[in-house]
Amino acid sequence: xxxxxxTPAGAAxxxxxxxxxxxxxxxxxxxxxxxxxxAQCLTVLEQADAMSTAARARYLAAFTxxxxxxxxxxxxIRSWLMxxxxxxxxxxxxxxxxxxxxxxxxxxxxxxxAGDIVSKSFARALCGWTDRLxxxxxxxxxxxxxxxxxxxxxxxxLLALAAEIEARSRPVVPDEDExxxxxxxxxxxxxxxxxxxxxxxxxxxxxxxxxxxxxxLSAPRGAEDDRTHExxxxxxxxEACRRLVAxxxxxxxxxxxxxxxxxxxxxxxxxxxxxxxLRTTSPRIRAARVSRCRVRSCCRPG
Numbered sequence: 001x002x003x004x005x006x007t008p009a010g011a012a013x014x015x016x017x018x019x020x021x022x023x024x025x026x027x028x029x030x031x032x033x034x035x036x037x038x039a040q041c042l043t044v045l046e047q048a049d050a051m052s053t054a055a056r057a058r059y060l061a062a063f064t065x066x067x068x069x070x071x072x073x074x075x076x077i078r079s080w081l082m083x084x085x086x087x088x089x090x091x092x093x094x095x096x097x098x099x100x101x102x103x104x105x106x107x108x109x110x111x112x113x114a115g116d117i118v119s120k121s122f123a124r125a126l127c128g129w130t131d132r133l134x135x136x137x138x139x140x141x142x143x144x145x146x147x148x149x150x151x152x153x154x155x156x157x158l159l160a161l162a163a164e165i166e167a168r169s170r171p172v173v174p175d176e177d178e179x180x181x182x183x184x185x186x187x188x189x190x191x192x193x194x195x196x197x198x199x200x201x202x203x204x205x206x207x208x209x210x211x212x213x214x215x216x217l218s219a220p221r222g223a224e225d226d227r228t229h230e231x232x233x234x235x236x237x238x239e240a241c242r243r244l245v246a247x248x249x250x251x252x253x254x255x256x257x258x259x260x261x262x263x264x265x266x267x268x269x270x271x272x273x274x275x276x277x278l279r280t281t282s283p284r285i286r287a288a289r290v291s292r293c294r295v296r297s298c299c300r301p302g
Contacts, residue, residue, distance in 0.1 A: 047115035050123070053098055054113035060099040088223045101127055107142040111149065118149050121219065125155065128215045129162035133169045141165045159216055163209045170204060213240045 008014035025045075030038055060077070063069070069080035077099075081092035102109050105127045111117040118126065126149075130141045141162075148161055186200035202210065217236035220227070227235070244250065 046119055050112045050118065050120050051115045053120050053123075054109050056095060057098040057102050057109060060095055061102045064096075064099060090220070090223045104138070105130070105142055107139065107146050111146045117146065122149065122155065122158075124219060125216045126158070126162070129159075129166065129212055132166055132211070137165075137169045141169075155216065159212045160209075163205075163212045166208045166212070167205050213237075 006017060008017055025041065030041070064077045069075075069077050072080060072084060074080040074083060078089070078092040078096060081087055081095060082089060087095070108118070108123050108126050112120065112123045126142065126145050130138045130145070133141055144165065145158060145162060148158060153161070183201050184203050184206070186198070186202075189197045189199075191197060214233050214236045217239050218229075218232035220232065225232075
């Protein structure tokens with residue numbers, strides 16, 4: 001039996017093959033195959049999700065540029081997506097965002113299309129980080145982060161590298177501004193029922209790391225996620241703190257380890273150690289020193 005993958009003759013043929021393959025997997029009984037096959041399916045489906053996101057983005061960008069939605073009587077691409085593909089408004093906006101990234105983040109979109117370099121969630125996080133950079137630094141920063149991902153760097157290490165890139169992209173602060181560093185502060189006030197109010201003045205380096213953490217952990221959980229941006233940031237902060245405690249990266253207090261939080265009312269004092277923990281150098285960070293050296297030349301203001 002010939003198991004050589006069929007090469008599609010065109011876009012229509014490719015779509016039929018795609019639907020046929022997905023229909024087979026959707027109808028199959030996964031309990032009847034070994035766990036190794038189950039794992040392979042999960043891995044390949046994640047890669048297919050990344051590749052389909054990149055493919056959809058390219059076709060949607062071309063369709064939008066040609067204003068193809070007008071042929072169906074729609075006034076915008078978002079309206080067309082909602083009417084013709086039956087997606088929610090939130091999903092239509094998400095698809096539109098990916099289509100715009102084909103122009104603003106071509107390197108990340110190329111890595112997404114490869115399937116096995118970055119996942120959809122990784123790519124979204126990378127774009128979010130470099131979007132905060134000056135425009136003339138973004139492409140070089142994208143190249144560095146994609147290269148690091150190819151080397152096997154995981155999300156926390158990529159986060160630390162992205163924060164360093166962002167810090168180095170800022171203009172040099174004049175010496176007379178140095179005293180403002182002494183204004184740094186974080187204050188937590190506990191109110192009724194154990195709730196808290198957190199306020200603070202962060203240094204640029206601390207702000208970059210905290211923002212990268214919150215952005216990475218605050219992505220919406222699908223179209224049904226009705227949390228506000230502020231709510232998602234709150235939940236991301238709690239999640240970051242819990243991961244930090246679970247990883248065992250916190251120092252001991254009075255000779256005793258800090259216990260894992262039993263409930264959702266996690267003391268936010270952990271945020272004070274966040275920057276220090278994320279600066280811990282891992283083997284993969286050390287392996288990316290060459291990439292970091294390139295940061296100095298490509299992201300330093302002229």
